Amino acid sequence: MNGTHETRTTEHGTISADVVIVGAGPTGLLLAGDLAAAGIQVTVLEKRPAKISNLTRAFGVHARTLEVLDARGLADELIPTGRKLTQLRLFSSLSLDLSGLPSRFPFLLSTPQYEVEKLLRRRATEHGATFVHDAEVTGVRQDSDGVTVDVESKDGEGSVYRAAYVVGADGVRSAVRKALGQPFPGQSVISSIVLADVLLESEPDLTVAVRGGDGAFGFMIPFGDGYWRVGGWNRERAEIPDDAPTSLDELREIIRRAFGSDFGMHDERWISRFHSDERQVPEYRTGRVFLAGDAAHTHSPAGGQGMNTGLQDANNLGWKLAAVLDGRAPDSLLDSYQAERHPVGRAVLRSSGTIVRVAMAHNPLQLAARWLGSKLLNLAAPVQRKAIGQITGIGYRYAAPRGSHALVGRRARDGVLADGRRLYEALRDGEFVLVAPKDAELPAELAKLAGTACIRVQWRDAGGATQLVRPDGYVAWARG
Ligand SMILES: Cc1cc2nc3c(=O)[nH]c(=O)nc-3n(C[C@H](O)[C@H](O)[C@H](O)COP(=O)(O)OP(=O)(O)OC[C@H]3O[C@@H](n4cnc5c(N)ncnc54)[C@H](O)[C@@H]3O)c2cc1C
Structure with a gap:
């Protein structure tokens, strides 16, 4: 295990931090920075080695997330790493115009997830958060005084951390959630989506495009560094398992069906097949342990809201933990984390699920509903405002x-x-x-x-x- 952590010994055991965060993804990194900036002793346990991966998952940073990053002095540094997109084209007839957003950031910033993580990690480190890598959390136990966290290193060495509060920001397969015995109810929404980062010979005329047609749907989004994130789904191959090999030819065929052209895609730097579930944990808080980000909710990437929602969870929880640890607020303030964030998670599941189901529509009734829905969204300003408010995050109250x-x-x-x-x-x-x-x-x-x-x-x-x-x-x- 590398990294250091200060320990204080009390009559209850070894306390490694006021707060232990499990997972150094975007959610854990923002939270670590906020707590450390507030003077809270925070340790982040991460099972991966310290090296930052240059493979990206999320690529869209929405307006509300940029506002949250602005409140940490990071937005203006992140923006040059990506491309500003003001139009979201969902299906051939539905388009959302972000240019009128009542925000300093009336656009979607298309930039790789690792650029966001790099800034958040730097900030957390500067404020004194402790990172411990190659540290896999295998168990979490709590009592009335604190939480004990069992950790195993890559070479099988075990250690124990203790903290007043623990936050499981350890992703969709969360060990913390499992240790709490929390269910993760939901369902699989779509399987066998092929996803790749590619170069194009010719670019589509739209900046963000989602299109369906001929039993397939596809989406194309520019990263800003020359590469495009291209993904798609083919009804005829919908039952293929995640671990079946895929190829650029498979993706080319999907995109040709959906868009009428494969835009000469080539030189993939990454390609994968994956499926998407829609799940949400019923309780974001169990005593002294909290779940945040993908550990608490997961949904399809449609609408690009996964990373954004996790960052908003952290934004909500950090100052509350700091206020309680500082003695300015009673412990009950922490219950408002569930009250405020659980409904938002539910709404995100609903909106991203709707986009995917509409994209997969194939019988005449579903297609007619899709056409009608698009018309309504294009024509009715309040409906469009609500959709934009949800997708960008600025509409949540x-x-x-x-x-x-x-x-x-x-x-x-x-x-x-x-x-x-x-x-x-x-x-x-x-x-x-x-x-x-x-x-x-x-x-x-x-x-x-x-x-x-x-x-x-x-x-x-x-x-x-x-x-x-x-x-x-x-x-x-x-x-x-
Ligand atoms: C293929 C793909 C494409 C995606 N595209 C988009 C997109 O376009 N837009 C979008 O918003 N979202 C997208 N997402 C989702 C987005 O990447 C996640 O929502 C986001 O990363 C969640 O952040 P997180 O910090 O909550 O969890 P994660 O990023 O998953 O981080 C969890 C961290 O915890 C660590 N960890 C796990 N278990 C343990 C353990 N037991 N002990 C210690 N550490 C542990 C992991 O190593 C990891 O570093 C995509 C996801 C995938 C898989």
């Missing part, structure tokens, strides 16, 4: 207490503050931001939660709502 101001639970809109910064620049300190007149008083419980480090500032221009913004960029309280 957390439940607010009865009688709250309409802004409570919504994502805070960026704006310029009296000190010249934007709100999302002020959030980079990881604290609550109270944008309010000098004499504004917060309710006592919120004042305690926001703590003495709460940033108090006013909007530069008159007319902006008075609001308390949580460190994750959602409105906790508003007035006026």
Whole structure:
């Protein structure tokens, strides 16, 4: 095992950290950075070796994720690594225009997952998070004081970590979820999707394209570095198992059926066949142990929401764990992680599942429903706004207490503050931001939660709502 970890010994055993995170994927990396930045002692246990893979899974970073990265000072660094896409073309007749999004980032950034991971890992390391590689978690046990984590190294050596809280961000086959005995109910949605990163001789005229036709559907998305992520599915080969070999010829045939051309694809740097499940764990929290990212929910890659949803889970959980460990909030604040994130996970399962099922439609009734659905989405602005809000993540709203101001639970809109910064620049300190007149008083419980480090500032221009913004960029309280 490589990496170091500080240990403190208490009467309850060996405490390696306040929080142990299992898994150094995007979810675990963002969470590790947030906790370390808040001064929490955090150790990340990762079964892979330290070398960062240059194979990518996700390639789409949506607007809300870019806002979250902006609140950590990372968005402007990530954007040059990819390509900005403002049109999402779903099927031949349905197109979503992102250029009018009420966000600093009115586009989908197409960039490989490893670029996101690289920035998040650097930030977590800079803030002092400890990474331990070649460390496979094999068991998790909890008692009233903390959680014990069993770890096995590549050469079979065992060790034990102990922490106040543990987060399982260990992906779809989560060992933490299994150790908790949590079910992962759901179903398989689609099998035998062929996926590759290829170069093209001629590019499609659309920047992001999904098309169905002749018993197949395919999608093509540019990475920004010359390569395209191309994937597809052929009804006639839908029962082939994941481990059956595939080839560029198989993918060429699918894309020709769906698009009428294979665009001269060549030089694949990666090709694979995979299937997609739709599953969600019922409880994101079991005592002192939390599940986040793919460990908590999995769905088809349609809509490109997997990595984005995991990053939003981490964005929600980090500041809550920090506030509880800091004594500013009771343990019950952590229950709001389930209350806020589980419904979002369910909605993502539903929307990505709908896209895949519509793409696979083949009988006349299903095809007519697809045509009608496309027309409705193209014509009805509110329906289109809702779809765009869900896919980009900016439309999600957390439940607010009865009688709250309409802004409570919504994502805070960026704006310029009296000190010249934007709100999302002020959030980079990881604290609550109270944008309010000098004499504004917060309710006592919120004042305690926001703590003495709460940033108090006013909007530069008159007319902006008075609001308390949580460190994750959602409105906790508003007035006026
Ligand atoms: C082929 C493919 C294509 C995809 N395309 C897209 C896409 O276009 N858009 C999108 O948004 N999403 C896509 N996804 C999904 C996306 O990659 C995931 O949603 C995202 O990686 C989830 O991040 P995570 O951090 O939650 O989990 P992961 O990225 O899976 O990270 C989990 C980490 O935990 C580690 N780990 C696992 N078990 C243990 C253990 N017992 N002990 C210690 N460490 C452990 C793993 O090594 C891994 O590093 C795709 C997935 C696949 C497979």
